[in-house]
Amino acid sequence: MDADIAVIGLGAMGSMTAWQLARAGASVLGFEQYGLGHDRGASAGESRLFRMAYHEGAAYVPMLRRARALWHELSDSSGLPLFRPTGCLSIGLPELPQMRRVRESVDEHGLDHEILDPDVLAARYPQHRVHDGEIGVLDAGGGVLRPELAVLAACAQAQRHGARLLPHTPVENVRFEDDRVRITAAGTEYTARTVIFTAGPWSRQLVPGLAPHLTLRPLVLTWFAPTGDPADWAPERFPAFIRDTDGVHLFGVPMMDGMSVKTGFADAFGDLSGTDAYTRDLDERRLRPIGEAVRRFLPGLHPDPVRYSVYMDAYTSDRTAVVDRVPGTDRALVLAGFSGHGFKLAPAFGRIAADLALRGGTDLDLGAMSAARFTAA
Numbered sequence: 001m002d003a004d005i006a007v008i009g010l011g012a013m014g015s016m017t018a019w020q021l022a023r024a025g026a027s028v029l030g031f032e033q034y035g036l037g038h039d040r041g042a043s044a045g046e047s048r049l050f051r052m053a054y055h056e057g058a059a060y061v062p063m064l065r066r067a068r069a070l071w072h073e074l075s076d077s078s079g080l081p082l083f084r085p086t087g088c089l090s091i092g093l094p095e096l097p098q099m100r101r102v103r104e105s106v107d108e109h110g111l112d113h114e115i116l117d118p119d120v121l122a123a124r125y126p127q128h129r130v131h132d133g134e135i136g137v138l139d140a141g142g143g144v145l146r147p148e149l150a151v152l153a154a155c156a157q158a159q160r161h162g163a164r165l166l167p168h169t170p171v172e173n174v175r176f177e178d179d180r181v182r183i184t185a186a187g188t189e190y191t192a193r194t195v196i197f198t199a200g201p202w203s204r205q206l207v208p209g210l211a212p213h214l215t216l217r218p219l220v221l222t223w224f225a226p227t228g229d230p231a232d233w234a235p236e237r238f239p240a241f242i243r244d245t246d247g248v249h250l251f252g253v254p255m256m257d258g259m260s261v262k263t264g265f266a267d268a269f270g271d272l273s274g275t276d277a278y279t280r281d282l283d284e285r286r287l288r289p290i291g292e293a294v295r296r297f298l299p300g301l302h303p304d305p306v307r308y309s310v311y312m313d314a315y316t317s318d319r320t321a322v323v324d325r326v327p328g329t330d331r332a333l334v335l336a337g338f339s340g341h342g343f344k345l346a347p348a349f350g351r352i353a354a355d356l357a358l359r360g361g362t363d364l365d366l367g368a369m370s371a372a373r374f375t376a377a
């Protein structure tokens with residue numbers, strides 16, 4: 001047997017899973033079709049938002065707490081600046097469902113936060129042009145993560161604990177036998193007792209039972225240069241944010257590169273239907289709506305992006321991931337469908353995957369993440 005556990009795909013979820021498995025003493029074999037920390041999947045683009053006051057629901061908060069602790073641990077053990085605490089500002093009308101869920105998160109879990117009424121919000125953060133009645137919820141536990149560095153750090157920690165990671169080694173076939181799993185990758189066969197699929201946007205090929213339930217979406221990140229003093233957009237003055245105004249869902253992070261501010265449409269980048277999800281190209285006319293949103297809501301930025309890139313993620317119909325055993329075998333787990341909001345939780349999912357594989361259970365509530373909700377019908 002080559003390893004106890006094989007991990008297929010070493011993006012955010014796979015690298016964290018390999019780290020957590022290896023530190024728990026398991027023998028781990030990890031496969032990655034590209035180089036470690038590459039930018040072709042869901043876990044690249046310089047920065048990711050970390051939020052505790054969760055638009056998607058207060059039920060995520062215990063998992064977010066676990067993730068935050070592990071982010072700090074990974075930063076400390078790697079010596080890399082993976083998490084920049086900037087706070088995260090949610091902006092919107094208080095009656096919006098997502099703003100209500102933010103308030104529920106802070107109230108139910110006693111999160112450190114500040115509610116900013118419209119006047120305070122406008123005075124403290126003049127970078128945002130706020131509309132009548134909009135409030136801000138400043139989530140003190142929020143911040144900015146560095147995705148490429150994080151994947152590399154988790155891989156390095158996994159290797160330090162003995163994991164064998166194989167970059168540039170695409171898995172071509174996985175076969176289940178009574179006592180083992182046979183994996184063919186780059187023409188060579190490997191064996192393991194258990195396999196964990198963390199293939200992100202490519203999960204449909206590797207776990208065909210989930211294919212009808214995962215949709216691939218290209219997501220575009222755009223960076224805009226300030227027209228005035230760049231210091232106004234530095235992390236000390238401009239927290240990460242997520243904003244919903246007039247049906248426009250915008251998110252952004254402070255200046256991380258000394259010259260531009262990343263902001264983009266939350267969720268998919270408007271309607272990109274007809275675009276090949278695996279593409280990295282984009283018709284530049286598609287950038288106009290985001291430029292228009294920047295002109296309206298962040299008037300201190302030049303509305304033509306100085307750069308942009310296209311990434312992708314796999315979405316489920318309920319925007320909730322699948323973290324479960326693969327139906328039909330007790331030798332496989334799958335983590336997929338993170339629907340544009342999985343990165344911040346990646347170390348917690350890595351811990352969960354390791355617990356499920358090594359102990360058969362986890363102390364965190366996986367709530368609605370079962371595969372059966374899709375595959376049982």
Ligand SMILES: Cc1cc2nc3c(=O)[nH]c(=O)nc-3n(C[C@H](O)[C@H](O)[C@H](O)COP(=O)(O)OP(=O)(O)OC[C@H]3O[C@@H](n4cnc5c(N)ncnc54)[C@H](O)[C@@H]3O)c2cc1C
Pocket residue numbers: 008009010011012013014031032033034040041042043044045047048049050169170171172198199200201202203206219220221311312313335336337338339340341342343344345
């Ligand atoms: C542009 C964008 C912005 C986002 N913003 C945020 C944010 O601000 N905050 C947040 O929390 N989340 C955010 N998300 C979501 C989050 O980044 C993703 O949900 C998360 O990164 C998914 O990680 P993954 O490991 O599932 O996928 P990936 O990182 O894509 O990893 C899958 C890996 O599997 C490998 N692989 C696939 N098939 C094979 C094979 N056959 N053999 C070997 N290797 C294989 C791939 O090469 C890849 O490295 C964003 C996503 C995108 C795309």
